[in-house]
Amino acid sequence: MKRKHRILPLGVLLGGLVLGLIGLGPMACSEIHRDVEAAKGAVQTEKAPGETPNSAASVRAATEIKPHHQAAALSCEDCHGSGKLGAVRTDICLSCHGTSEEVASSTSALKPNPHDSLHYGPDLDCDLCHHEHATSENYCNICHEFDMKVP
Amino acid sequence: MTDQNDSKNGLTRRGFLKTTGGATVMAGMAAGGLLLGSKRLEAAEIPQKWDEAVDVVIIGSGFAGLAAAIEAKAAGASVVILEKMPTPGGNSVINGGLIAAAGTPLQAKEKVDDSPELMYQDMVKAGLGLNHSELVMTMTRQSAEAVEWTVKLGVQYKDRNTHLGGHSVPRSYYTTNSSGAGIVRPQLAKVKELGVPLVTRCFLDRILQDGDGRIKGVRVYEDYRFPNAGSGKIKTIRANRAVILATGGFAQDLNFRMLQDPKVDEKVESTNQPGATAEGLIEALRLHANPIQLSWIQLGPWACPDEKGMGIGYIFAISAAFPYGIMVARETGQRFVNELADRKVRADAIIKTGAFAVGIADQEGVFRTAKLDTMLERGVVKKFDTLDALAEAFNIQKDGLKKTVAEYNAYLKAGEDKAFGKPFQKDCKPIVSPPFYGMNLWPKAHHTMGGIQINTEAQVIDLYQKPIPGLYAAGEISGGVHGAVRLGSNAITDCIVFGRIAGKNAAKDRPWA
Numbered sequence: 207m208k209r210k211h212r213i214l215p216l217g218v219l220l221g222g223l224v225l226g227l228i229g230l231g232p233m234a235c236s237e238i239h240r241d242v243e244a245a246k247g248a249v250q251t252e253k254a255p256g257e258t259p260n261s262a263a264s265v266r267a268a269t270e271i272k273p274h275h276q277a278a279a280l281s282c283e284d285c286h287g288s289g290k291l292g293a294v295r296t297d298i299c300l301s302c303h304g305t306s307e308e309v310a311s312s313t314s315a316l317k318p319n320p321h322d323s324l325h326y327g328p329d330l331d332c333d334l335c336h337h338e339h340a341t342s343e344n345y346c347n348i349c350h351e352f353d354m355k356v357p
Numbered sequence: 358m359t360d361q362n363d364s365k366n367g368l369t370r371r372g373f374l375k376t377t378g379g380a381t382v383m384a385g386m387a388a389g390g391l392l393l394g395s396k397r398l399e400a401a402e403i404p405q406k407w408d409e410a411v412d413v414v415i416i417g418s419g420f421a422g423l424a425a426a427i428e429a430k431a432a433g434a435s436v437v438i439l440e441k442m443p444t445p446g447g448n449s450v451i452n453g454g455l456i457a458a459a460g461t462p463l464q465a466k467e468k469v470d471d472s473p474e475l476m477y478q479d480m481v482k483a484g485l486g487l488n489h490s491e492l493v494m495t496m497t498r499q500s501a502e503a504v505e506w507t508v509k510l511g512v513q514y515k516d517r518n519t520h521l522g523g524h525s526v527p528r529s530y531y532t533t534n535s536s537g538a539g540i541v542r543p544q545l546a547k548v549k550e551l552g553v554p555l556v557t558r559c560f561l562d563r564i565l566q567d568g569d570g571r572i573k574g575v576r577v578y579e580d581y582r583f584p585n586a587g588s589g590k591i592k593t594i595r596a597n598r599a600v601i602l603a604t605g606g607f608a609q610d611l612n613f614r615m616l617q618d619p620k621v622d623e624k625v626e627s628t629n630q631p632g633a634t635a636e637g638l639i640e641a642l643r644l645h646a647n648p649i650q651l652s653w654i655q656l657g658p659w660a661c662p663d664e665k666g667m668g669i670g671y672i673f674a675i676s677a678a679f680p681y682g683i684m685v686a687r688e689t690g691q692r693f694v695n696e697l698a699d700r701k702v703r704a705d706a707i708i709k710t711g712a713f714a715v716g717i718a719d720q721e722g723v724f725r726t727a728k729l730d731t732m733l734e735r736g737v738v739k740k741f742d743t744l745d746a747l748a749e750a751f752n753i754q755k756d757g758l759k760k761t762v763a764e765y766n767a768y769l770k771a772g773e774d775k776a777f778g779k780p781f782q783k784d785c786k787p788i789v790s791p792p793f794y795g796m797n798l799w800p801k802a803h804h805t806m807g808g809i810q811i812n813t814e815a816q817v818i819d820l821y822q823k824p825i826p827g828l829y830a831a832g833e834i835s836g837g838v839h840g841a842v843r844l845g846s847n848a849i850t851d852c853i854v855f856g857r858i859a860g861k862n863a864a865k866d867r868p869w870a
Contacts, residue, residue, distance in 0.1 A: 327542060334444070349667060
């Protein structure tokens with residue numbers, strides 16, 4: 207566990223913060239935050255020639271959450287729990303957002319409905335598309351070219 | 358297995374990845390498995406204490422893995438399905454949803470005279486005789502039953518046979534949603550109903566083989582993040598009875614596929630999902646499973662270069678342009694191949710022309726084409742009032758095209774394609790009715806016919822022609838069924854037939870003590 211903790215700033219430098227966090231042991235938010243601050247420093251002093259400071263922006267995003275989650279006054283523990291920090295499971299998302307069928311019907315006007323796919327129905331994990339601390343993506347677009355805003 | 362061994366393997370893999378860099382992660386995985394795993398696991402590496410135990414461990418959640426799971430569970434075994442990707446269904450869930458069978462109720466209804474023997478002949482002809490005949494016979498004899506089995510699961514098919522290239526008669530069932538998902542999702546529902554756990558993001562690291570050759574379980578990475586080798590948490594699962602490999606093909610494994618056929622390089626796109634890589638196959642090879650014809654990699658001739666991956670344009674090609682229209686070369690405006698020849702003949706012919714070919718059909722020709730509106734909307738298929746306008750838009754030699762269409766219509770009237778011997782459909786009409794539809798065609802890597810050797814009981818056979826005790830395989834990971842060329846719609850049949858056999862046999866394999 208300690209070893210992974212130590213290499214975290216390197217992961218941040220590579221822009222892989224979200225993935226870097228996976229598998230971390232129990233850590234307080236403040237500890238994460240300290241690592242993030244350290245990484246910011248590292249970005250400024252150790253960035254490779256020609257590298258844009260974009261990674262600093264993604265670092266900053268690590269402790270920030272989306273406006274609607276801010277409005278709901280969510281804390282780290284609300285999603286990540288008090289134990290091991292890591293990827294948030296779909297059932298945690300659904301504990302606020304309703305059943306996967308309800309989520310699907312809320313976007314039924316969209317063509318195609320991203321929450322009720324021909325291939326997977328309403329059963330895809332939220333985090334395949336929606337990222338809290340990084341830019342969201344459209345998982346369908348591995349194969350398709352759907353023009354959709356993913357919050 | 359000791360902790361030391363564990364971390365050593367893990368670190369070596371990570372170290373290997375670091376040196377190769379992110380861009381070659383997938384290649385790294387393939388080569389890593391091959392280079393680092395060359396030694397046979399010692400008896401000592403079989404763990405004293407397993408994290409979990411189950412009768413049958415199935416690797417892969419496509420058609421074959423799910424069919425195996427349903428049968429194994431029905432036979433009374435406890436089963437777990439492991440899937441390395443974050444989604445279930447593998448490549449099957451994005452498959453085109455066509456399954457071939459001989460002697461079906463649909464054929465009876467349409468008075469199509471067919472038999473397992475005729476299907477066998479079609480397969481061996483296209484397969485250039487490289488097919489392992491006993492496997493082909495097993496597949497064709499059980500094909501109609503395979504379709505019936507899916508119908509019992511609740512799969513819905515269109516009420517007509519589809520006639521695909523290389524088949525001498527119409528014999529393909531087509532799911533109503535034109536996707537393999539039409540089969541995978543009922544399979545998944547059944548698996549759920551039976552209470553079989555399906556664990557996604559679970560990567561097969563090692564098949565654990567004892568000193569006496571018996572397969573005893575697997576070592577996996579749980580919470581694995583594709584394609585990061587070594588991500589996740591190591592765990593061992595005891596397989597009381599057997600392990601079934603249903604890990605699919607390797608059309609997306611650039612490094613591995615180029616080792617087999619250097620022509621299928623980075624310029625060749627693939628229709629497959631990103632997880633269609635070779636790690637499972639390589640792990641079987643490490644256990645001395647016998648490789649069969651790995652270099653026969655199929656390119657799909659119906660693929661459209663104007664969209665990503667499998668896309669939907671292929672539906673226009675297989676439902677309209679090929680059976681009811683024509684395919685021409687831009688430079689000459691002429692046809693250059695039988696549009697219903699097998700996939701290899703057609704793909705090779707397109708590549709030989711040196712430029713995107715164009716598939717063409719008229720209004721009469723698109724009457725059975727699903728999703729045509731979507732294809733037009735996305736600009737994959739384009740629509741024109743005249744053939745001249747079509748020729749202009751696709752930069753086809755105009756007079757050549759006119760002459761070609763006139764000739765083709767005359768052949769159709771005479772009932773014989775004197776140019777290329779294409780079998781005309783009974784309901785084929787001359788190409789005269791506007792609007793006219795056109796689509797670019799350029800082959801993409803689609804299916805890997807080669808794989809590990811299995812026998813008709815779906816047991817994996819080793820280099821010395823002995824079954825590896827406790828190891829089964831089904832579907833695209835196996836080799837020999839299709840020979841040099843797989844006919845369209847034969848993959849699902851292969852997966853369902855041998856998946857079911859593997860599941861039944863694994864469930865009755867004697868548990869090891």
